[in-house]
Amino acid sequence: xxxxxxxxxxxxxxxxxxxxxxxxxxxxxxxxxxxxxxxxxxxxxxxxxxxxxxxxxxxxxxxxxxxxxxxxxxxxxxxxxxxxxxxxxxxxxxxxxxxxxxxxxxxxxxxxxxxxxxxxxxxxxxxxxxxxxxxxxxxxxxxxxxxxxxxxxxxxxxxxxxxxxxxxxxxxxxxxxxxxxxxxxxxxxxxxxxxxxxxxxxxxxxxxxxxxxxxxxxxxxxxxxxxxxxxxxxxxxxxxxxxxxxxxxxxxxxxxxxxxxxxxxxxxxxxxxxxxxxxxxxxxxxxxxxxxxxxxxxxxxxxxxxxxxxxxxxxxxxxxxxxxxxxxxxxxxxxxxxxxxxxxxxxxxxxxx
Amino acid sequence: xxxxxxxxxxxxxxxxxxxxxxxxxxxxxxxxxxxxxxxxxxxxxxxxxxxxxxxxxxxxxxxxxxxxxxxxxxxxxxxxxxxxxxxxxxxxxxxxxxxxxxxxxxxxxxxxxxxxxxxxxxxxxxxxxxxxxxxxxxxxxxxxxxxxxxxxxxxxxxxxxxxxxxxxxxxxxxxxxxxxxxxxxxxxxxxxxxxxxxxxxxxxxxxxxxxxxxxxxxxxxxxxxxxx
Numbered sequence: 419x420x421x422x423x424x425x426x427x428x429x430x431x432x433x434x435x436x437x438x439x440x441x442x443x444x445x446x447x448x449x450x451x452x453x454x455x456x457x458x459x460x461x462x463x464x465x466x467x468x469x470x471x472x473x474x475x476x477x478x479x480x481x482x483x484x485x486x487x488x489x490x491x492x493x494x495x496x497x498x499x500x501x502x503x504x505x506x507x508x509x510x511x512x513x514x515x516x517x518x519x520x521x522x523x524x525x526x527x528x529x530x531x532x533x534x535x536x537x538x539x540x541x542x543x544x545x546x547x548x549x550x551x552x553x554x555x556x557x558x559x560x561x562x563x564x565x566x567x568x569x570x571x572x573x574x575x576x577x578x579x580x581x582x583x584x585x586x587x588x589x590x591x592x593x594x595x596x597x598x599x600x601x602x603x604x605x606x607x608x609x610x611x612x613x614x615x616x617x618x619x620x621x622x623x624x625x626x627x628x629x630x631x632x633x634x635x636x637x638x639x640x641x642x643x644x645x646x647x648x649x650x651x652x653x654x655x656x657x658x659x660x661x662x663x664x665x666x667x668x669x670x671x672x673x674x675x676x677x678x679x680x681x682x683x684x685x686x687x688x689x690x691x692x693x694x695x696x697x698x699x700x701x702x703x704x705x706x707x708x709x710x711x712x713x714x715x716x717x718x719x720x721x722x723x724x725x726x727x728x729x730x731x732x733x734x735x736x737x738x739x740x741x742x743x744x745x746x747x748x749x750x751x752x753x754x755x756x757x758x759x760x761x762x763x764x765x766x767x768x769x770x771x
Numbered sequence: 772x773x774x775x776x777x778x779x780x781x782x783x784x785x786x787x788x789x790x791x792x793x794x795x796x797x798x799x800x801x802x803x804x805x806x807x808x809x810x811x812x813x814x815x816x817x818x819x820x821x822x823x824x825x826x827x828x829x830x831x832x833x834x835x836x837x838x839x840x841x842x843x844x845x846x847x848x849x850x851x852x853x854x855x856x857x858x859x860x861x862x863x864x865x866x867x868x869x870x871x872x873x874x875x876x877x878x879x880x881x882x883x884x885x886x887x888x889x890x891x892x893x894x895x896x897x898x899x900x901x902x903x904x905x906x907x908x909x910x911x912x913x914x915x916x917x918x919x920x921x922x923x924x925x926x927x928x929x930x931x932x933x934x935x936x937x938x939x940x941x942x943x944x945x946x947x948x949x950x951x952x953x954x955x956x957x958x959x960x961x962x963x964x965x966x967x968x969x970x971x972x973x974x975x976x977x978x979x980x981x982x983x984x985x986x987x988x989x990x991x992x993x994x995x996x997x998x999x
Contacts, residue, residue, distance in 0.1 A: 465894055489897040490905075496898035502891050506913040515909070519900045564899060 420568065420600060423472040424461045433457050433624040441476060443616035444594055444601045446632075448608075454624040455604045456499075459570050462602065463496050464489035475567050475600075495561030495569040500577050501553035503545040509556050510541050516563040523563065534596060535559045535589055551582040555589060562597075569593070569601045575610060590614060595688075608643075612636075612652055612692050613770040637732055637739045639722050644730060644741060649695040651740045652770075657683050669769075673735030677711040678767050692768040695730065698742035699763045702752055712764040716740065718754055733762055777970060779946045780954035787862070787950060788930040791869035795877040795926045796919070798870070803881035804907070807888075822879075824872045833939025836868050840940065860942040865950075868936045876925040884918025885911060917989045924985045928978050 423436045433454040439445045447455045460466040462473060464480065464487060473481040480487040503512050517523055532538055535555045540548065548556065554574050561569060574590075575583045593601065594614060605611060611618065611632075618635040620628035620642070628641045633652050636643050643649065655671035660680055669676040669689060676691060683689060704713060716733040724730040729749045731742045742762060744754075754760070773781075802821070806814060824832060840858040841847045850858045858864045888911050896906040912919070934952040941948030943957075951970060958967035 463898055465897070489894070490900050490902050494898055496895070498891060498895065502895045504892065504895070504910065504914075506910075506916075515896075515901075516899050519905075560899065 421472065421474040422462065424458065424468040425470050426457060426461060426466055426468045428454060428457060428624065431624040435626050437619060437626055437629045439600065439617055439619065441600045444603050444614045445617040445619060446611045446615035447602060447604045447619045447621060448611050449606065449621035451606055453621050455621055456572055458621065459572050459602060459604050463494050463570055464492050478567065493564065493567045495564050495566035497554070497557045497561050497571045497574050499573045501557040503553055503556055505545060508542065508544045512545065512556060513560055513563060516560055520564065528563065531559050531562050534592055549582060550578045551585040554586055566599060569597070569599055571601065571603045573605055575607070587613065608648070612650060613690065633739055637741050639720060639730070639732065645724065649730065649741050649743065651693050653691045653738055655689050655691050657685050657687050657689060659685065671738065673738035674714045676767055678769065681769060690770040692770055693740060693764055695741035695743040697765040698740060699765065700731065700742055700744060700752060700754065701761045701763060704761045705763065708763065710763040710765060712767065714762050716760055716762045718756055718758040718760060720756060721749065721754065735762070773969065776945055777954055777966065780949050780951050783946065783949060784931055784951040787865055787869060788927045790866050791873060791930045792923055792927045794866065794870050795873055796923060799874065799877040799881055799922065803878045804885050804911070806882045807885035822875050825875050829872065829933065829935025830939055832872060833868065833936040836871070836936065837940045840864055840867065859940055860944065860948060862947055865937060865941045865948050868940045869930045869933060872933055872936045873926045873929045876929045877922040880918045880921040880925065881915065884915035888914045920988050921985055924981050928981055931974065
């Protein structure tokens with residue numbers, strides 16, 4: 419458990435954040451530019467000083483009333499937006515900067531970090547010979563060598579073009595699945611958020627407006643993400659079988675089974691599924707003569723108008739929450755109400771990670 | 772050929788330049804670092820004081836140093852009671868004078884290159900567990916290395932070339948405070964142009980070579996940094 423209370427005066431507004439987050443998985447800090455995300459991360463690292471504040475990570479207290487632990491004594495890994503490798507050192511020198519300062523790093527540990535981020539081919543290069551994505555890999559490896567209690571990533575992909583982003587995302591997936599430490603990931607990208615976040619902190623003008631598990635944050639109507647026009651729901655699922663006749667695979671999640679085109683994932687692997695609210699339609703009776711494969715029984719939980727012509731519906735499928743965006747006309751003709759039992763038809767599904 | 776006096780002058784000059792440069796780097800580095808990092812409102816006052824030797828006639832500086840360090844001044848008397856002899860008209864006096872006179876030539880290039888070190892580089896080092904002093908020596912100094920080369924060469928060359936301050940507080944004592952620039956002046960005064968040529972030409976050549984070295988070094992690093 420990470421407990422944090424921070425209050426910092428910034429130009430134009432006050433960053434006033436109080437939250438707790440789980441000590442496992444990726445917590446994404448999401449918000450528009452200039453909302454205080456980076457300052458929040460810097461405060462956790464001790465790079466910004468909060469006059470009144472409290473910060474506890476695991477069993478270490480880094481800030482309390484009379485106590486401010488300086489950055490170099492906090493066990494943190496911090497990855498800056500543009501990697502910030504030392505220009506006067508090559509890749510190996512950058513990594514050894516940490517190794518020299520940490521007495522008890524075993525070779526096995528160092529090798530495991532190098533493998534995780536595929537550092538070996540880069541080790542003798544000068545930092546100016548690296549692409550943006552390679553720089554970030556080295557920066558992440560350098561941060562992890564400190565054996566941090568928390569890994570802080572400040573928009574690590576924002577300086578990269580799409581190709582480089584796609585190069586590094588698999589490495590971030592690896593961090594997600596293999597690291598035991600909590601990761602705090604700052605971004606303003608919805609794509610990165612839906613792919614990586616287990617937990618989401620929503621921040622706006624220095625205030626935390628929401629903090630909770632990713633799908634709850636995406637689907638709550640009192641929060642902005644469910645009204646953003648490209649509203650989505652996210653579930654975790656597992657590949658359970660494949661249909662070789664039609665090149666399909668079956669994914670099991672809490673609410674049932676998805677049938678999707680086979681993308682060669684091994685049976686048993688965990689995947690994350692993203693469903694856009696626009697791709698979900700609702701019927702009162704289960705359709706039989708339809709091309710749609712993914713149909714689930716569901717219950718309407720809440721409805722809100724979305725613009726003049728549409729309505730956003732939150733449904734539950736055996737406890738899993740899903741958003742559907744319909745026209746008002748359809749909602750009225752289907753006589754949808756809170757508590758209505760319906761069937762949802764999911765037209766398309768994106769598999770993340 | 773070089774006379775014994777000329778050789779003594781060269782020896783004194785080189786010794787003086789090395790000592791002054793070493794002291795200047797030791798004093799100038801923390802001073803330049805402080806100036807590059809501080810948000811202190813009145814730091815311009817310090818910058819102006821350090822820059823004064825650039826515009827003051829050396830004789831003015833030499834005159835005040837003579838008064839400050841002479842046996843009649845409280846500071847001069849104090850130093851004399853510790854050192855056993857007068858600071859004015861001694862090699863130690865020359866070193867003090869040179870350090871003050873060459874200070875801007877060392878502090879300014881250092882301050883410029885320290886200012887160019889990104890704050891983020893130091894922050895990265897702190898997140899990697901480096902203490903403040905550690906960060907300074909392993910990040911700031913290496914990133915500012917071209918500033919150190921420029922500062923050392925300018926400080927050295929400028930000390931070798933000084934005349935006015937040395938004449939005022941050194942007094943041209945052979946083997947003690949008699950330096951090259953004064954030796955050249957003496958040769959010219961004595962219409963001894965051949966000897967003057969030898970010393971002046973040697974100094975010209977040495978200075979030229981040193982500056983070539985500085986430019987090569989700095990170019991080498993800027994090329995390294997911006998390659999690709």
